Amino acid sequence: MNDKQKLLVTFPNPNPERDYTIIHTAPEFTSVCPVTGQPDFATIILEYIPGKICVELKSYKFYLQSFRNDGIYFEAVTNKILDDLDKICKARYMKITARFNTRGGISSEIIAEQNRKKLKKKFV
Numbered sequence: 001m002n003d004k005q006k007l008l009v010t011f012p013n014p015n016p017e018r019d020y021t022i023i024h025t026a027p028e029f030t031s032v033c034p035v036t037g038q039p040d041f042a043t044i045i046l047e048y049i050p051g052k053i054c055v056e057l058k059s060y061k062f063y064l065q066s067f068r069n070d071g072i073y074f075e076a077v078t079n080k081i082l083d084d085l086d087k088i089c090k091a092r093y094m095k096i097t098a099r100f101n102t103r104g105g106i107s108s109e110i111i112a113e114q115n116r117k118k119l120k121k122k123f124v
Contacts, residue, residue: 004066005084009059013050019092023047024057026064029098034071041101042074044081048094051116055089074100078110092117 029042044064046055063084067077078098086094095113 001087002084004063004080005088007059007063007066008084008088009056010053010088011056013052013054016050016052019049021047021049022054024055024060026061029064029067031067031077032069032071033103034073037071038103040074040103043099045097045099046081046085046094047097048085048089048091049117051090051092053089053091055085074098074108074110079112082112082114086114090116 024046025043026046027043029044031040031042032038033040046060064081070077072080078096081098082094082096085091085096091114093113093115095111098110100108100110
């Protein structure tokens, strides 16, 4: 378990017998561009169908804040968030959408997903 994963707290899914969707939107994500050193701002959307474990929100907020001073590319941070959360909760389905603010006239949206149970996609 890496240092960032240690920030994440979980709790038992109260309804593990049912597929239901949890969506958390974090509009204040910040990291640093590894090339320019300038801050990058994004909205991170976590969508998942939990298995036996759910992610506790306060710890998720602290986890996301831990990237504030990290020099990391959009693609790398999106996949790291997915990998860390997936390792902790082993959700039936998980998708991370990272919508980065416009920089140099270009908006970027990175989507990474894990479909452990090969469920039909319910998200677009």
